[in-house]
Amino acid sequence: MPNPPSAPGTPLVYGFLLLLVSLHKHSQDEGVGQQKVLPQIPVKSGGPHGAGVLGVHLEGPFISREKRGAHPEAHLRSFEANAFHDVLATYGPLDNVRIVTLAPELGRSHEVIQALTARGICVSLGHSVADLQAAEEAVQSGATFITHLFNAMLPVSCSVELALEAASLHPAQLLGLEKHKGTLDFGADADFVVLDDSLHVRATYISGELVWQAEEARQ
Numbered sequence: 001m002p003n004p005p006s007a008p009g010t011p012l013v014y015g016f017l018l019l020l021v022s023l024h025k026h027s028q029d030e031g032v033g034q035q036k037v038l039p040q041i042p043v044k045s046g047g048p049h050g051a052g053v054l055g056v057h058l059e060g061p062f063i064s065r066e067k068r069g070a071h072p073e074a075h076l077r078s079f080e081a082n083a084f085h086d087v088l089a090t091y092g093p094l095d096n097v098r099i100v101t102l103a104p105e106l107g108r109s110h111e112v113i114q115a116l117t118a119r120g121i122c123v124s125l126g127h128s129v130a131d132l133q134a135a136e137e138a139v140q141s142g143a144t145f146i147t148h149l150f151n152a153m154l155p156v157s158c159s160v161e162l163a164l165e166a167a168s169l170h171p172a173q174l175l176g177l178e179k180h181k182g183t184l185d186f187g188a189d190a191d192f193v194v195l196d197d198s199l200h201v202r203a204t205y206i207s208g209e210l211v212w213q214a215e216e217a218r219q
Helices: 034-040 084-091 109-118 132-141 160-167 169-174
Strands: 018-024 052-059 097-102 122-125 192-195 201-206 209-213
Touching: 018 034, 034 084, 084 109, 097 109, 109 122, 109 132, 122 132, 160 169
Parallel strands: 018 052, 052 097, 097 122
Antiparallel strands: 192 201, 201 209
């Protein structure tokens, strides 16, 4: 079998089969904001040309000032005035958006969460100072994930099997793709990597096709 052409960049080399692109709101200038960038990140399948793109994760500007992290305070926003319409005014069309991270303590957040989930978009809670009640209300409204969980905390030990599921099946379930992604069950897409005993990537397969192979593995 001939070796597939090498992909531009390095995602396939490191075993990345699918990418979810995260965007931050770092400018109020619409010309360089999400409205201009989002249409340039279409959903696409992977192959010898490179990893596939599942869509976009939007992180900010609807987050807490106290927990904004690297997000400039001057660029943060709320949706208290027009709720979901403020989201559309900030991001533009949400056709390729998979996840939106927001702080649930912001006013009218439950309306926004319901509107996003009704469109099939996963709502993740993050950059937040919400108390338990606000978090529970967000979950009841449809939020299903947490951004930066365990960030700046001690590592958690787990078995290899759990680690593999956390890196494959669970993300697919979060995005509603578990029938085709994150598993090697019959009928799934057969996206997988081959590792050596030192856990170095030796080959990358997308939809059952060899799309990258280490030079040593070709010998």
